[in-house]
Amino acid sequence: MDQHLWPYRTPGIPDDLFVRDESVPITKEEVRVIALSKARLREGYRVIDVGSGTGSISIEAAIQVGSTGRVYAIDRDADAIALIRENARRFSITNIEVVQGDAMDVLPSMPEADAVFVGGAGGRMYDIVRLACTRLRSKGRIVVDTIMVESMSSALSAMYDLGLEDVDVTQVVVAKGRRISTGTMLIARNPVLIISAEKP
Template identity: 45%
Template sequence: MEMIWNYKTPGIPDEFFDRIDNVPITKEDIRSIIISKLRLKEGFTALDIGCGSGSITAELILQTKGKVYAIDMDKVAIDLTEKNLTKFGILNDATIIHGLAQDVLPKLPNVDAIVIGGTTGETEQIIKLAISKLNEGGRIVVTSILIETIYNALKAMQDSELQEIDITQVTIAKAKKTSSGTMMISRNPVIIFSGTK
């Protein structure tokens, strides 16, 4: 089977992924930044909490060639993640779990990298639980577009005494053709938290 994405760089174009209206996808430019903040190595294991359409799960597998656990509470998202990983020929490298992060996390082994993209309002609890599953020296990245989540994520990361806490706000604008030329359309600003255990 021919690989859809056989480059070393992250940031697989969004159109390579199957999409469903109510299932979020982390856009390619944001995904590139998330992957770089994780400081991945080959053989790392990872956890994608709130996997949505599976775009980050796919990037994690392609970057690490390691085992990735993908969790989502939405069955439609789980099915879509499965479909996208199958499309990329990497389904066997993932364990896809339908359930709430706070129920699933205690049963999982420790990992080297964690991405949290959705927390259903239990932000602090999920981040602290996730950090407890992170190997020493491992990296965690939390993304948010909601002010409430931003506040809770900051508190949880500071309480957990992570090292190298970094907070970056990213606003991406993409070009769109109009009848009179090309204009830039801004996307939602995203806050990206990262830290080392």
């Protein structure tokens, strides 16, 4: 990893260190920190990141699992795939495998994983969560982040139908300070829902 760009193992890489494109979503740094904590990663873990967008979760997960771990970043969008690869190079991350394709087609061929992140589901959250859980090891963790209430509902339904344990729903509301002529004002970001659970 490029020690000059981010010389820490602490999650929460500032958003502006990533190469970005306004058309490709990024999980913002404060939300990313909480999502990563819900996954409870360790050295050597295998991680699948569905709908990886800019790759911010994949990059941070790759740092957490270390050189003996592996991250599989899945996205169907060619622009997202290019950004993930560029960001992996930027941070000198070598333990990410970038996979372009539809998650419903790609997930069945993925190896067994210790954690799965779902950031984008294209309106098929229930089916993607169910399919993602077939790739999870026993005691593996799934973490979903979304701004849509309907996606939260679908994720929860799938988790309960599968009999997952330790189901948790957290709403994250972040406001960031912006300097103006008279002081600092707080600018609110969209609330984000983080849903996590463990496979029995």
